[in-house]
Amino acid sequence: MELLLITLSFFLYILLIRFILTSKNFVPYFLQNLLIQVSLDKLRCNSESLIKVPDPPILPYFKPIDYVEALAHIHEELETCHPHERSNLYLMKFQVFRGLSESKLMRRSLRAAWQKASCVHEKLIFGAWLKYEKQGEELIVDLLRNCSNSAQEFSHMDLASLLPVGVNACSSGKAISSNGGPAPMNVVFRIGCERIVCNRQKIAALSAPFHAMLNGCFTESLSEDIDFSENNISASGMREISKFSLTGYLDEVSADILLEILVFANRFCCETLKDACDRKLASLVSSRDDAVELMDYALEEDSRVLAASCLQVFLHELPECLSDERVVRIFANANRQQRLIMAGPASFSLYCLLSEVATNLDSQSDTLACFLELMLDSAENEKQRLLAFHQLGCVRLLRKEFDEAENLFNEAFKAGHVYSVVGLGRISYMRGQSQWSYEKLSSVISSQLESALGWMHQERSLYCEGDRKWEDLECATKLDPTLTYPYMYRAASLMMKQDVQGALSEINQILGFKLALECLELRFCFYLVLENYQSAICDVQAILTLSPDYRMFEGRVAASQLRMLVREHIENWTTADCWMQLYDRWSSVDDIGSLSVIYQMLAESDAPKGVLYFRQSLLLLRLNCPEAAMRSLQLARQHASDEHERLVYEGWILYDTGHCEEGLQKAEESIKIKRSFEAFFLKAYALADSSQDPSCSSTVVSLLEEALKCPSDRLRKGQALNNLGSIYVDCGKLELAADCYINALKIRHTRAHQGLARVHFLRNEKAAAYEEMTKLIEKARNNASAYEKRSEYCERELAKADLERVTKLDPLRVYPYRYRAAVLMDNHKEAEAIAELSRAIAFKADLHLLHLRAAFHEHIGDVMGALRDCRAALCVDPYHQEMLELHSRVNSHEP
16 A cells, blocks of 8 residues: 555656646746655655566566577478478477577578468468568668669569469360250350350359259250349359350459359359459459458358458558457457468468567457467467467466466476476465475476576575575576576665665676666666666666667656656756767767767757767667667668768668668768768778678778768767778788777777787787786776687686686676687586586577587587587578588488
C-alpha cells in the first residue's frame, strides 16, 4: 500500500508539473521550482522503491545447454539432408543464434533459409521475414533504387508462374457412347431460359465425371439438351466454360464469374479448368481487401495459387496486417488442411514468423497465444515442438495462466529444453514453493556439473538469500559475465548498505562493455539518490539517445519527463560550453558522456543538427549500437543544411550497410558540388576499406590530405590525422606517421597514443611503445582496448597482467582468452588451454575461439571434438577459408 501511495503521488507530481510547464502565465515560476523540488525529494526519500531491481525476464528463446553441439548437429544435417529440409534447419540455426543474441548471425541464417528455399511458400515466408527484419531501412532501399537490384530483392513474386500446373484430367479419346450409338456432336446446357451450345467431346474432356455423363451409360450421353439449372452456375459462367473447353484458356472475365467457375470446376473435378481459374483469380489479388475476400474461397476450394497470392499480400504488409481482425481470423481459424493449402509444407515457418511479429506487438495477446498453438500443431520434429512449448509457456505465464504454463514448460523440459526449468521455478515461487524451485535448479546444476551455465546460478539465486544468493550471483557472473542481473542486484544491495563507491563500481563494470538500458536506469537512480544531478542527467540523456521513447520505473514514467525534472537542477550551458564539454569527453574517450552532451545540444542549442546527429552516429557505432547509429545517420541526412552535406550522410548510410561502391559514388557527387572535409574523409575511408590493391594507399593519402585542407573541427581533424598516420605506418613511412600522430595529440585526439606506440614498436623502441600506451590508459575513460594493445609491448608476465585486466574490463574481447590459451598450450597444458577457450565460448559464439579450440582438439587427437568445433564455426561463417581447410582435414580422420 505504501508503494502504491508513493507511485500515485509521484504521478500526481508529474501531471502537475506538466500542467505548470505549459501554463506559465497562470502559475508563478517560483511555484514550478518548488513543486519540482518536492517531487525529486519524494523520490530520494523513498530510495528503497526507487532502487529496485526486477527479476531477470524469462526469454522465449531456444537456449540449448551446449549451443556448439546444437550448431554442429545442424551443420552435419545440412551436409546430408534432402534439399527440402534445409530451410527448416536454417530456421533452427536462426533460433540458436537468437538465444545467443547474435543479431547479425540471426539475419544471415534467415537469408540462407530464403536462398535455399525448396518451394515457393518457403521463399515467400522467409523473404517476408527478412523484409520485416529490415523495417526502418526503407531509406536504404530508396538510395539503392538507381544503383543496384537490391531494392527489388523482396518484391512481390509472380506466384502463378512459379507454382506447378495442376494435373490434367484424362480424356476418353472416343466419341462413342457406352450403349453403342454415336454420340451427338453438340450438347445444349439449359440454365433457366438460356441455352448454351457446347462441343460434347470438348466438355467431356474437362473431367472424368463429365466424360462419364456425356459418353457413358447415363441418359445424358444420348441427349442433346441437358438441364443444368440446379448446378449453381450462371449462363455467363457456362459460356466461359464452353470457351475454355475449346481454347484452353479463360478470357478476361469478372472475379464473380471466376469464383462461380472455380466452385463449379471443383465440384465436377475439372482440374485444368480449376487450375486456370485459380491462376486467373491469383492475378487479381492486389490489396489486403482482395486477399481477405478471396482467401476464404481459396481455402474452401483448395486453390493453392490463389491462397499463396493472398498470403503474399498479408505477409508483405507485416506488421500492419495483424491489426486487421479479418486477417488474424484467417490465420487463427485455419485447420491443418487449410494451412497446407495456404503455406504448403512451410506451416511451421509461417506461424513462427507470425508469432514473432505478434510478440513484438503485444507479448500477452490472445492472437499471439493462438499463433503459438498453431505453431505447435504444425511442428514436424522434436526441436520444433520444444521451441513451441517453451514460447507458449512464456506467454501463458505472462497472462498468469499458471497451470497451462506449467504443463507447457514441463513438456519442453521433458523434450530436452533444460532452460524451460526457469519457467517451472518461477511458477513454483509464485505459489509460495521457493524451496522446490531452489532444489529443482540445484538438481539441474548438479546434472550439468561439467557444463553448468551462468543463467542456472542466476535463476537459483532468486530462491535464496544471504551468502548463498551472493555465491550464486558471483558464479553466474564468472560463467557468463554478460548477464546484467547479477551486477544490478549487487550494485543495488551495496547502495542500500550505503556503500556508494562499491555500488557505482559494480554497475560501472558492466556499463564498461555493455550499454544496457536497464543498467543506465539503475545508475541514474543512484545519482538521483545522491543528488548528483549532473551525472544523473548524463545517464538519462544517454538513455534517450538509445531509445527516445524509453519508460523508466517498470514502464510507469517516460524518461523524457524525468530528464525535465532533473534539468531544473543543473547549470545551463551555452553552445560554447557544450562544445567545450564535448571536446573534454571526446578526448578522454568518455563515450556515454559525449552522447549526453550531444543530446543536450540537439535539444537546447542552435548548433547545426546534421553535424551533431552525425557525431552521435559515430559514438553509437563505437558503443556497438548499430541500430541506434543508423537512426542517427538518417536524422543527420534529414537535417543536413545543404545538398553536399546530405550526400555525405547518404554515403555513410550506404557504406555502413555494406554498399561500399554506392557510398563512394555519393562521396564523389558531394565533392563535385563542394570540396568538404567529410566528403574527402568518406571517400578515403571507404576506399581504404574496400580496395585490396596496395597502390590504393597513395590515393587514400592524397584524399586525407585534401580533407585536412578543408574547414572542420578538431574532433574530426584528429580522426583524419590518426587515419593518415595508420596508412603511413602500413607503407613503412614511420617519420610521417609519427608527425601525424603527434599533431593529432596536439588537438587532443587521445587515441593517437596507440598509433604512436605502434611507431615506437616498429622502431624497436619497445619501452617507449609501452609508455605511450600507459599515457592512453591514464587519459581514457574506457580503456580495455588500450590494456590489450599495451600487452603487445611488454614481457609475458606483464602482458598476462594486462590481459587479465582486459578480461575484467571487457570480457567480450576474445584476444586475451586466445593469448592465455596459446601460452598454456606452449607449456603442454592442453586441458587448461582448451578450458580457457571454453570459458569464453560458453557465452560468445566467436569464430576465432572455435577455430583455435578445434585446432587444439586436433592436436591432442580428439577428432570428434575438433569436428564439432569446425562444424559450429562454419555455422558462424560458412565461407571462412582456414576453417574450411581445417574441417576438411579433420573430417578425413573421422572414424
